[in-house]
Amino acid sequence: xxxxxxxxxxxxxxxxxxxxxxxxxxxxxxxxxxxxxxxxxxxxxxxxxxxxxxxxxxxxxxxxxxxxxxxxxxxxxxxxxxxxxxxxxxxxxxxxxxxxxxxxxxxxxxxxxxxxxxxxxxxxxxxxxxxxxxxxxxxxxxxxxxxxxxxxxxx
Numbered sequence: 001x002x003x004x005x006x007x008x009x010x011x012x013x014x015x016x017x018x019x020x021x022x023x024x025x026x027x028x029x030x031x032x033x034x035x036x037x038x039x040x041x042x043x044x045x046x047x048x049x050x051x052x053x054x055x056x057x058x059x060x061x062x063x064x065x066x067x068x069x070x071x072x073x074x075x076x077x078x079x080x081x082x083x084x085x086x087x088x089x090x091x092x093x094x095x096x097x098x099x100x101x102x103x104x105x106x107x108x109x110x111x112x113x114x115x116x117x118x119x120x121x122x123x124x125x126x127x128x129x130x131x132x133x134x135x136x137x138x139x140x141x142x143x144x145x146x147x148x149x150x151x152x153x154x155x
Contacts, residue, residue: 003143004133006121006133006135006143007037007117007118007119007133008037008118009037009038009040009118009119010033010037010038010039010040010119010120010140011040011109011116011119011121012030012039012041012045012121013041013045013106013109013121013123013124014045014048014052014109016029016030016121016122017030017045017049017067017070017071018049018052018053019123020066021049021053022056022063029137029140030074031073032141033121033140034073034074036147036148039074039121040075040076040077040116041074041075041076041077042079042108042109042111042112043076043078044079044108045076045108045109046076049067050067053067077112079108081112082111082112082115084111085114086108088114089104089108089110089111089114090107092110092130092131092132093126093130096126096128096130097128103126106126109127110130113132114132119132119133119134119135120132120133120134120135121134121140122134122135122136123136123137
């Protein structure tokens with residue numbers, strides 16, 4: 001049995017975009033992954049990412065430009081689309097043991113994943129234990145590489 005492939009749509013978490021903005025390895029992967037998957041994020045995530053960039057590098061124009069460029073590969077979904085599932089997502093995160101902190105701050109990510117029946121691309125442990133698939137960058141890159149190497153007949 002081979003591992004399952006990532007869904008055709010991936011929900012991108014804030015930490016992936018911030019990795020691209022701050023020059024971590026995810027900068028390459030956003031555009032690479034966008035070639036084979038649709039990337040989506042929540043409006044809440046855009047606000048969160050902009051606040052972090054402004055707090056860490058206030059007034060830094062290059063960081064703002066990198067943030068804008070990162071979002072060029074990602075479709076931003078407005079809050080009204082996923083807000084009906086926020087309360088259930090908060091409950092799921094609160095009950096998930098992985099983060100051990102009961103944080104509900106990423107409920108918008110989980111609610112969006114449920115809305116689109118899409119896996120999550122994140123480095124957060126918060127999604128483990130929610131029953132919803134999430135991918136780290138390393139595991140996602142490996143899965144997509146394996147998928148690309150597979151003969152067309154197997155796909």
